[in-house]
């Protein structure tokens with residue numbers, strides 16, 4: 001049968017494990033299965049940089065991600081009907097962490113940059129806020145510190161020999177305490193029983209605080225974890241990796257105590273999800289340490305991360321596959337007729353565009369109206385772009401996109417001309433200004449936002465890139481259109 005171990009905060013032996021490297025074993029099996037699957041392609045050394053998120057009629061959609069091909073030094077755009085964030089935690093933000101070099105919080109930061117912020121009113125309750133309020137980046141203050149990472153400086157080989165890639169600290173698994181390991185200060189005294197009645201098997205946060213207090217109280221750099229009283233064969237059988245790593249630094253854990261200090265280990269917060277990994281953004285899922293499903297509350301229990309990862313990824317995978325199968329998405333280039341609801345949306349958007357043009361750049365114009373209209377057109381552009389991306393090429397959509405672009409150009413140009421002349425009559429500047437003259441129609445404008453509203457600046461020369469920014473929803477957005 002399976003051997004069950006026990007760790008901090010557990011009241012019973014319940015942890016199925018693969019010696020002292022359970023996560024590595026899960027990863028090995030998963031990678032092997034994925035590699036054998038004909039429908040799965042691997043893109044190694046590709047770094048997701050930003051999510052592609054757009055908003056259509058008040059609903060936010062994720063359309064994939066911009067990715068850096070690190071080997072080729074190129075950017076690539078992955079357009080997808082559904083996207084899963086599985087980028088892990090953010091341990092590298094701390095100077096002392098058990099996490100590998102790749103845990104730089106990428107998924108959380110990407111989601112945050114695209115507006116998945118905490119809802120107004122602050123933090124969500126540790127248990128999560130339920131499906132109704134999902135998809136903020138939440139609970140980021142709940143950082144778990146593991147009580148026992150190896151303090152390599154106190155091993156015979158010293159700190160330099162013990163340094164791991166990415167500055168991470170080597171983890172001495174909690175199962176060492178689960179199997180009877182005891183903590184001592186450098187004076188040889190056990191201090192946990194005096195700190196918490198559960199002793200060495202108190203939850204992680206408690207043990208980490210007790211160790212910290214003991215070190216500070218005695219002015220010591222580390223404490224000692226001793227398992228040498230257990231039978232040698234048993235220790236080597238349960239902890240082959242810990243034993244081998246310590247041996248490489250000159251320590252025999254079946255005889256010597258292990259020098260340890262607390263280190264950052266796990267982030268309970270992240271992109272808030274429902275129980276199927278779904279976020280507030282349509283088509284965007286998250287699972288694993290990047291997600292905040294609420295399962296761990298404010299303090300993850302030992303060994304529950306891998307369990308959550310296995311369970312949540314299975315649920316999210318099934319939900320994601322179903323969403324992908326039913327998605328109105330056929331790639332950016334595939335032509336496709338509009339559905340009745342999309343056709344109605346296109347017609348309504350054209351009408352809305354016409355109204356904006358008439359109110360802003362009609363027969364008699366006013367600067368304030370033009371600014372308002374320009375903001376409205378920018379919003380229409382985002383919505384149209386999202387629909388084009390999800391529908392592919394389609395006559396009505398292509399025409400709408402062109403109309404929105406031209407409307408934006410007219411409005412921007414009208415806003416720049418601070419006089420009245422010919423077909424441009426502006427009530428704020430009713431006279432022609434000879435110095436301005438007819439000049440050239442400049443289609444290269446830079447519209448920038450300010451807390452007071454939108455302003456427009458004229459570029460020195462025309463170029464092929466039109467940039468405009470606008471403010472709506474959660475923050476400033478910027479888009480580029482090659483014209």
Ligand SMILES: Cc1cc2nc3c(=O)[nH]c(=O)nc-3n(C[C@H](O)[C@H](O)[C@H](O)COP(=O)(O)OP(=O)(O)OC[C@H]3O[C@@H](n4cnc5c(N)ncnc54)[C@H](O)[C@@H]3O)c2cc1C
Nearest residue numbers: 023047048087088098099102106171288289303304305306
């Ligand atoms: C030493 C150690 C021991 C642990 N032991 C246990 C244990 O015994 N039991 C337990 O339950 N938990 C344990 N944990 C915690 C657990 O391993 C992690 O919480 C879990 O592995 C997280 O899985 P994940 O798939 O979410 O992320 P990860 O396993 O961290 O995988 C994230 C992946 O995303 C990739 N990635 C990151 N950013 C990007 C980007 N921008 N673009 C593309 N790819 C990116 C990374 O390269 C990595 O491959 C341990 C953690 C550590 C560090």
